[in-house]
Structures are given as C-alpha cells and as structure tokens.
Amino acid sequence: MTTLPEDREVTFVVCETVREEKGGKLSLLGLYPGNRLNVPQDTIEATLPLALVFFVDGGSGLFKSSASLISPTGKAVVDKSDLPDHDKKEDAANVVLMQLIPFKTTDFGTFKVLLQLDDRTYERTFSINKGPVAS
Numbered sequence: 001m002t003t004l005p006e007d008r009e010v011t012f013v014v015c016e017t018v019r020e021e022k023g024g025k026l027s028l029l030g031l032y033p034g035n036r037l038n039v040p041q042d043t044i045e046a047t048l049p050l051a052l053v054f055f056v057d058g059g060s061g062l063f064k065s066s067a068s069l070i071s072p073t074g075k076a077v078v079d080k081s082d083l084p085d086h087d088k089k090e091d092a093a094n095v096v097l098m099q100l101i102p103f104k105t106t107d108f109g110t111f112k113v114l115l116q117l118d119d120r121t122y123e124r125t126f127s128i129n130k131g132p133v134a135s
Contacts, residue, residue: 002061004120005088009058012113012124016049018097026095028053035126038133039108046128050103053095054115054122060090063117067098072109086117 014037016030030049039046052069063086069078078098088094096115108128115122 003059005059010122011055013053014126015051018051037128038131041130045106047104050100052098056094066116068114070112071107
C-alpha cells in the first residue's frame with residue numbers, strides 16, 4: 001500500500017553540490033544556511049552551482065515524482081521535470097535531488113521549488129538576493 005509523506009516529513013536544503021558516498025551517505029558541499037544566497041550588489045546575472053535537495057522521511061510505496069522551479073517573477077525555470085520513480089521503504093529516508101550546474105538567473109528574490117509525489121505537492125522556497133557576501 002502506498003502512503004504519501006506528510007508535509008512535515010519532507011525536509012529541504014540548498015547547497016552547491018551533492019556527492020554520494022559509500023554506505024548510502026551524502027556529502028553536501030557549500031550548504032546555504034537558511035536557504036539564503038547572497039550575490040554582490042552589482043550582479044546582473046548570477047551564475048552558480050545549485051543543488052536542491054529534498055529528504056523524504058515519511059510515507060512508503062512507489063511514487064511517481066516530478067519537480068518544478070519557479071522564479072520570483074513567476075516564470076518556470078524548470079517546468080515539471082520528470083524524476084525517477086521513488087520506491088520509498090517505510091524504515092528509510094529517500095533523497096530527491098535536482099542539480100542545476102550551472103544555474104543562471106537574472107531574477108532575484110524568493111524562488112519556489114515544487115516537489116510532486118503522485119498527486120501531492122510539497123512547496124519549499126529559497127532566495128537569491130543582492131547584498132553583502134560573506135568572505
């Protein structure tokens with residue numbers, strides 16, 4: 001029987017890239033705390049590596065999956081990209097990963113990421129803003 005995860009059972013993080021390790025581990029490289037990225041104030045087009053990572057902890061069964069990325073202006077950057085089906089075991093977490101390398105944008109502000117598992121959508125956000133960049 002297929003049981004979809006509750007919204008609270010889906011965690012989302014943004015980083016530069018993800019590397020798979022032995023034993024089913026992942027190394028997240030360049031994690032953006034709070035899912036907030038800053039680029040220099042004079043940036044016209046941001047070009048950066050971007051990995052959008054969902055950890056699906058709840059639910060079980062075989063899910064059809066797709067993902068969309070919507071810019072702050074409402075334009076579809078990635079429109080319903082079909083992802084591999086996910087065979088979610090009850091006692092394990094699954095990872096849904098979108099790597100956009102390079103990711104280019106002239107839009108700044110809050111982006112929406114929509115993960116769809118069967119007929120349920122999980123919406124998360126991250127932001128790319130102009131402002132002080134940590135050194």
